[in-house]
Amino acid sequence: MTKTAVDSWNNCMNIPLEQEDPEIYDLIQKEKWRQFSCLELIASENFTSQAVMEANGSALTNKYSEGLPGARFYGGNEHIDVIENLCRTRAIKAFNLKSEEWGVNVQPYSGTTANFSALTALLSPHDRIMGLELASGGHLTHGHQTAKKKISSSAIYFESFPYQVNPETGLVDYEKLAQNADAYRPKLIICGASAYPRDWDYVKLRAIADKHGAYLMADIAHISGLVAAGEQSSPFELCDVVTTTTHKTLRGPRAGLLFFHKGEKGTLRGDLEERCNFAVFPSNQGGPHNNTIAAVAVALKQVATPAFKEYAQQVRKNAKAVAETLVKHGYKLASGGTENHLVLWDLRPINLNGNKMEKICDALNITLNKNSIAGDTSAFVPGGVRIGAPALTSRSFKEADFVQVAEFLHEAAQLAIKIQTKSGKLIKDFVVAMEKDPEVEALRKRVQNFAVQFPMPGFDPASIPASARH
Numbered sequence: 157m158t159k160t161a162v163d164s165w166n167n168c169m170n171i172p173l174e175q176e177d178p179e180i181y182d183l184i185q186k187e188k189w190r191q192f193s194c195l196e197l198i199a200s201e202n203f204t205s206q207a208v209m210e211a212n213g214s215a216l217t218n219k220y221s222e223g224l225p226g227a228r229f230y231g232g233n234e235h236i237d238v239i240e241n242l243c244r245t246r247a248i249k250a251f252n253l254k255s256e257e258w259g260v261n262v263q264p265y266s267g268t269t270a271n272f273s274a275l276t277a278l279l280s281p282h283d284r285i286m287g288l289e290l291a292s293g294g295h296l297t298h299g300h301q302t303a304k305k306k307i308s309s310s311a312i313y314f315e316s317f318p319y320q321v322n323p324e325t326g327l328v329d330y331e332k333l334a335q336n337a338d339a340y341r342p343k344l345i346i347c348g349a350s351a352y353p354r355d356w357d358y359v360k361l362r363a364i365a366d367k368h369g370a371y372l373m374a375d376i377a378h379i380s381g382l383v384a385a386g387e388q389s390s391p392f393e394l395c396d397v398v399t400t401t402t403h404k405t406l407r408g409p410r411a412g413l414l415f416f417h418k419g420e421k422g423t424l425r426g427d428l429e430e431r432c433n434f435a436v437f438p439s440n441q442g443g444p445h446n447n448t449i450a451a452v453a454v455a456l457k458q459v460a461t462p463a464f465k466e467y468a469q470q471v472r473k474n475a476k477a478v479a480e481t482l483v484k485h486g487y488k489l490a491s492g493g494t495e496n497h498l499v500l501w502d503l504r505p506i507n508l509n510g511n512k513m514e515k516i517c518d519a520l521n522i523t524l525n526k527n528s529i530a531g532d533t534s535a536f537v538p539g540g541v542r543i544g545a546p547a548l549t550s551r552s553f554k555e556a557d558f559v560q561v562a563e564f565l566h567e568a569a570q571l572a573i574k575i576q577t578k579s580g581k582l583i584k585d586f587v588v589a590m591e592k593d594p595e596v597e598a599l600r601k602r603v604q605n606f607a608v609q610f611p612m613p614g615f616d617p618a619s620i621p622a623s624a625r626h
């Protein structure tokens with residue numbers, strides 16, 4: 157089609173990655189093998205589809221499009237506008253919302269930027285917020301700070317007073333939240349969590365917010381896929397603003413969504429659409445990532461299918477299977493079990509911490525993350541680990557398979573206790589002893605042989621070169 161020759165300075169523009177940058181290509185292949193040969197249990201991770209990957213890696217990455225559809229600051233956005241509007245429409249449909257009642261901004265780069273944009277829209281500097289504390293399962297962006305330092309921008313720019321779970325039950329203490337809200341009188345209450353294995357009581361939260369004329373915001377980043385599928389309570393009936401990531405239980409690319417209630421003029425919700433859109437751009441972001449928005453649209457199309465509802469149901473069944481198996485072995489779980497996609501395992505009763513359990517699991521081809529447990533005094537030495545079911549459910553694991561996963565975790569914990577007895581308390585000594593232990597390598601091989609029996613979404617494991625399979 158073209159007649160002009162390619163100039164020398166453009167020769168690299170149409171060379172495949174494998175030839176242009178073998179170093180990066182090789183690392184990508186190794187990462188593919190790690191994903192295929194490991195048991196991925198990080199609750200905030202998932203495997204996305206081939207179609208989502210194709211959209212995310214498309215020519216849409218070339219286009220700049222500051223502004224909203226129909227009101228851009230750049231030309232040439234006729235197709236981008238259609239894509240973004242389609243994504244917005246699919247987001248409303250995926251959560252069974254009415255477009256006359258709810259709107260959505262699909263431009264946030266992540267859940268963190270969606271959250272800060274929500275705070276920017278709803279609050280003035282130094283307004284008061286209340287979110288679930290980090291050690292109780294909350295997220296950094298919900299106002300996290302320590303006694304000595306404000307950690308998150310949500311604590312730096314706003315005044316934060318966290319609420320907690322009951323240390324005995326592991327459940328959100330709504331009664332104490334209400335009492336503290338009476339004294340603190342927040343402008344915003346944030347519900348949602350990063351490591352909370354139970355559903356939320358939005359009726360109680362709305363009542364507390366209304367008593368003080370406060371906004372109620374739900375961050376459903378972890379459970380949004382379950383909410384869309386009707387497997388968790390929906391916050392949309394009672395909240396003013398709802399945020400989510402798109403890469404966890406929604407199985408999309410890494411991005412965020414900001415939903416806002418369309419209220420009548422002059423009411424608390426009267427101008428949320430204008431304020432939320434302005435908060436995303438120009439307040440907190442520049443041009444949207446159009447390739448990612450297209451990929452989010454693809455994922456949301458999948459979310460609206462009956463097959464996705466089956467997936468969400470299986471996620472909950474699988475998480476329950478892990479919980480029940482660990483409890484059978486005598487382990488303690490935060491809240492005693494799970495109602496969603498994750499399990500929070502308290503390792504303190506067996507004299508382990510999350511750091512060591514994460515280390516030994518990494519050595520065993522099991523990926524999970526250390527996590528604070530209510531009552532922990534330091535996030536650097538957390539008392540537990542978080543276990544999630546979404547990713548392996550995307551690989552067609554069922555309940556019996558998750559029972560086996562839990563058995564591997566049981567073996568890992570017992571092996572960690574044994575190694576710690578020899579190495580002592582220091583993590584560096586533990587790692588040295590672990591790397592020399594023959595039982596670790598034997599268990600790792602069993603885990604890998606189990607993991608590679610299951611299908612892999614998004615790419616064909618057979619295409620991974622032998623040089624990357626280690």
